[in-house]
Amino acid sequence: MKPLNSVLALGALALVIAGGFHYWPELSKPAMQAPNGSIPSRAAATSAAELTQSGDQRVVELAVKYLELYGDTITEPATQARLYNERRNLLARYPDSGNELFQSAITTAFPELADSIFALMAKLDRYNRWLDNHELRLQGLPDMERYAELWQQREAIFGPLASQIWAEEQNPVEAKSDQFQQTLARLDQANQMPLTELAHQLQTTADELYGADLARQLAGSGATGHALFAMDRVQQQLANLPADQRQQTINDLRRQIGYSEEAVRQLAKDDQGREEKWQKGKTYMAERRTLQNRLNGDQLEAALTDLRQEHFGFSAPTIEREEEEGFFRFERERRYGLN
Numbered sequence: 250m251k252p253l254n255s256v257l258a259l260g261a262l263a264l265v266i267a268g269g270f271h272y273w274p275e276l277s278k279p280a281m282q283a284p285n286g287s288i289p290s291r292a293a294a295t296s297a298a299e300l301t302q303s304g305d306q307r308v309v310e311l312a313v314k315y316l317e318l319y320g321d322t323i324t325e326p327a328t329q330a331r332l333y334n335e336r337r338n339l340l341a342r343y344p345d346s347g348n349e350l351f352q353s354a355i356t357t358a359f360p361e362l363a364d365s366i367f368a369l370m371a372k373l374d375r376y377n378r379w380l381d382n383h384e385l386r387l388q389g390l391p392d393m394e395r396y397a398e399l400w401q402q403r404e405a406i407f408g409p410l411a412s413q414i415w416a417e418e419q420n421p422v423e424a425k426s427d428q429f430q431q432t433l434a435r436l437d438q439a440n441q442m443p444l445t446e447l448a449h450q451l452q453t454t455a456d457e458l459y460g461a462d463l464a465r466q467l468a469g470s471g472a473t474g475h476a477l478f479a480m481d482r483v484q485q486q487l488a489n490l491p492a493d494q495r496q497q498t499i500n501d502l503r504r505q506i507g508y509s510e511e512a513v514r515q516l517a518k519d520d521q522g523r524e525e526k527w528q529k530g531k532t533y534m535a536e537r538r539t540l541q542n543r544l545n546g547d548q549l550e551a552a553l554t555d556l557r558q559e560h561f562g563f564s565a566p567t568i569e570r571e572e573e574e575g576f577f578r579f580e581r582e583r584r585y586g587l588n
Contacts, residue, residue, distance in 0.1 A: 311335075311354035321564035323359055324522060326413045329366050333373045372406050379406075400472075409512035412474070413519065429458055429476075437480045444486055444498065448505045451477055473506050478586035487585040496520060499586050516586075523588065530579030533560045 315335070322328040332355070339347035356363045379402055380387075387395050403411035432454045436447050455473055477483060478499075487495050496517060503513050533556065540552045557565035571578060581588070 307350065308353045308357060311339075311350070312357035315354060315358045316563040317566060320358070321561065321567060323362060325519070326369065326407075326410045327416060329362070329369050330373065330414045332366060333370060336370055369410075376403065376406050409509070409515045412512070412516075416475070429454060433476060433480065437482045439482065442482075444483060444502060445505065447480075447483065448477055448502050452506045474503060474508065475587065477502065477506060478584065484584060488583075492524070495585060502586075520586065527579065527583060529560060533557075534577070534579050 315332070319328050319331065336348070336351045339351050341347070343350060352363075352367065355366055359366065387398065390398065400411065403415065407414060432451070436442070436450060439447065442450075452473065487498065490498060499520065500513050500517055503516065504510075508516070536556055537553065540549060540556065544552055554565070554569070557568050561568050568578075
């Protein structure tokens, strides 16, 4: 399947695509488990002839949908992982042809990333098979032990990408320990403490509370890093640094709390991608304000549509819907090392 040509893409983007499946990579399997091969009654009613006749059109519709829902952040592993539920639903509806349909749509929408997306789908299949095989045992473990074992398996399968895919998962290091929370609050008020000493005390506290082995697993999972970079004091110091020094400081802090060199390199690359998006967003918002000062009514709306298209391409309709709902993503607080 060739990528969408410009005429077809523009026409398809006129469609309003609502909803979407959200990938939440938790222990609960229904939202992430690979199909078990059973064929629901609705799928049984879908004939092979129907799929063949409308296959090309369906590929185009899916490709545009994926561009619309995921295109803005598709280079991020967490976004690619959300496609797992899209694939799962296609396989449930079209057991014989769903995988081919998914691959064609992904290749059409994201030709340069298709191979990495398919590789990630295979790893997610492997991870979900492991969850199936160990479900009862995992449910019987204390929370911290289960969390550590889940992360050990995630890192074994996904490597440093694990901390990005499951970045939104609740962190028991922060949620389960009042003593750890007290340490975070104290360190967050230590205005004169250098970042290296702050990170050292944070890591020492984790070692004392959870043991060195578990603390290393939590650091590798990104849990300790999230706790560190979520502190306002850390963000204030990072914001005051020049860009190149800031990134070097973030890299050094990650090493100090237990990140591997491979993870440090990968996360620094992700930081750079996020920085470029924030800079693009700042430029867009400045130009947007200029237009609002000069125009109004239909002229303003037309100019804003062109501006969004110029800066965000296929993601422009998503940005427009967000703005209609009063959400401006580039007016959020910047959190270095996190977003």
